[in-house]
Amino acid sequence: xxxxxxxxxxxxxxxxxxxxxxxxxxxxxxxxxxxxxxxxxxxxxxxxxxxxxxxxxxxxxxxxxxxxxxxxxxxxxxxxxxxxxxxxxxxxxxxxxxxxxxxxxxxxxxxxxxxxxxxxxxxxxxxxxxxxxxxxxxxxxxxxxxx
Amino acid sequence: xxxxxxxxxxxxxxxxxxxxxxxxxxxxxxxxxxxxxxxxxxxxxxxxxxxxxxxxxxxxxxxxxxxxxxxxxxxxxxxxxxxxxxxxxxxxxxxxxxxxxxxxxxxxxxxxxxxxxxxxxxxxxxxxxxxxxxxxxxxxxxxxxxxxxxxxxxxxxxxxxxxxxxxxxxxxxxxxxxxxxxxxxxxxxxxx
Numbered sequence: 001x002x003x004x005x006x007x008x009x010x011x012x013x014x015x016x017x018x019x020x021x022x023x024x025x026x027x028x029x030x031x032x033x034x035x036x037x038x039x040x041x042x043x044x045x046x047x048x049x050x051x052x053x054x055x056x057x058x059x060x061x062x063x064x065x066x067x068x069x070x071x072x073x074x075x076x077x078x079x080x081x082x083x084x085x086x087x088x089x090x091x092x093x094x095x096x097x098x099x100x101x102x103x104x105x106x107x108x109x110x111x112x113x114x115x116x117x118x119x120x121x122x123x124x125x126x127x128x129x130x131x132x133x134x135x136x137x138x139x140x141x142x143x144x145x146x147x
Numbered sequence: 148x149x150x151x152x153x154x155x156x157x158x159x160x161x162x163x164x165x166x167x168x169x170x171x172x173x174x175x176x177x178x179x180x181x182x183x184x185x186x187x188x189x190x191x192x193x194x195x196x197x198x199x200x201x202x203x204x205x206x207x208x209x210x211x212x213x214x215x216x217x218x219x220x221x222x223x224x225x226x227x228x229x230x231x232x233x234x235x236x237x238x239x240x241x242x243x244x245x246x247x248x249x250x251x252x253x254x255x256x257x258x259x260x261x262x263x264x265x266x267x268x269x270x271x272x273x274x275x276x277x278x279x280x281x282x283x284x285x286x287x288x289x290x291x292x293x294x295x296x297x298x299x300x301x302x303x304x305x306x307x308x309x310x311x312x313x314x315x316x317x318x319x320x321x322x323x324x325x326x327x328x329x330x331x332x333x334x335x336x337x338x339x
Contacts, residue, residue: 004260013267017311020274021304028300 043069045127049076051092054101054135057147073105073120073131089120092133100139106132106146113145161199165207168195172211180220184306188215189238189273190313190321196242197249197318198325204239211235230283234276241272262315269314270307277303 003009044066050059062080077083077092084090089103097103105116105123108130116123116131125131134146168191175187188211196204212232217223245268278296281303285295296303 004257004264007260010260010263010267013271014263017267017270017307020270021307024300024304027297031294031297 037070040069045069045125047076047125047128048130049080050130050132051081052132052134052136052146053095054137059132059146067125069127071125073116073123073125076125076131077120077133085121092135095135100137101135102138104134104136104138104143106134108132115142115145161203164199165195165203165210168192168207169210169214172207173215176211176215177220184302185309187313188235189276189310190269190317192235192238193242193269193272193314194318194321194325196239197246197322199243200246201240201243204243205236206239208235208237208239209233224287226287227280227283230280234279237272237276241268258319261319265318266311266315269310269312269318273307273310274303277306 045068046064046066048061048063049065050061052059065076065079067076067079074083074085074089077089081093083092084096090097092103095103105120106113107116108114113132132146136143136146172188172191175191179186188208192204192208192211195207209232212228212235216228216231219228277299281295281299282292284290284299285292
């Protein structure tokens with residue numbers, strides 16, 4: 001069988017097997033996720049959201065804000081503030097993104113503040129999680145954590 | 148009719164080998180009853196097909212499930228039983244055609260390539276086997292097909308990976324061992 005002498009044929013077969021198994025697992029986790037999401041969708045959780053307008057270290061806190069499990073940071077923000085969102089967050093309570101200051105979000109953990117590195121409409125809020133919108137200078141990267 | 152004629156003309160040696168492989172398949176299935184989806188039956192059927200052709204390979208698969216499926220500790224569902232019986236023959240058929248194809252090829256010094264190739268040949272027919280059996284299971288128990296396929300995915304992948312490992316590791320030594328039996332020397336692979 002000459003095809004056995006072609007290593008790329010064997011590599012293709014192995015990649016095909018890998019693709020099939022990972023596709024199966026991706027489908028499985030997608031199904032599990034949607035099933036779980038449907039089950040917890042009606043459950044109410046609490047989260048803390050702060051807004052720092054960048055003028056000082058003063059933060060306006062909205063503690064124990066009730067929201068449906070599975071809601072995103074954008075959903076939570078809309079509950080407590082006026083938001084302009086067009087695929088990206090443009091302004092909060094009328095304060096717009098304007099170079100060098102932009103709205104960045106942070107999440108609190110035992111290690112301090114962690115930078116929110118992806119879109120706020122994709123981040124699912126956790127039970128009792130503390131999140132912060134910080135209007136900050138991003139001319140230097142990475143941006144400095146909130147005070 | 149052709150099949151029966153072939154069976155009647157079969158040499159006692161081959162009949163004994165088929166009987167032994169069927170017994171081995173059934174026995175290993177019962178021995179591994181607690182280990183879900185990791186079974187030697189698929190490999191044994193494949194090797195049977197590889198050494199004795201697709202017809203005999205398929206027969207080993209069908210006969211093995213005929214016995215094991217009828218006295219199955221997990222229960223008996225006729226449509227699933229019939230499906231697994233015929234789906235199991237896939238390994239024998241694939242093994243049979245591979246055996247014929249590989250018979251005229253020189254394989255010296257290609258053990259790793261052969262092992263990788265056999266591993267994929269353990270994986271891909273298992274995808275088909277699991278797909279068919281899951282679809283029949285879904286229709287038998289009135290479960291949506293997509294739900295049956297997705298919820299069973301970890302078991303499917305376990306079955307595929309286990310078969311890939313077993314086929315990859317054991318095929319060459321097993322075929323070489325069978326090749327040492329009389330009449331087993333018809334493949335170049337077996338002459339090694």
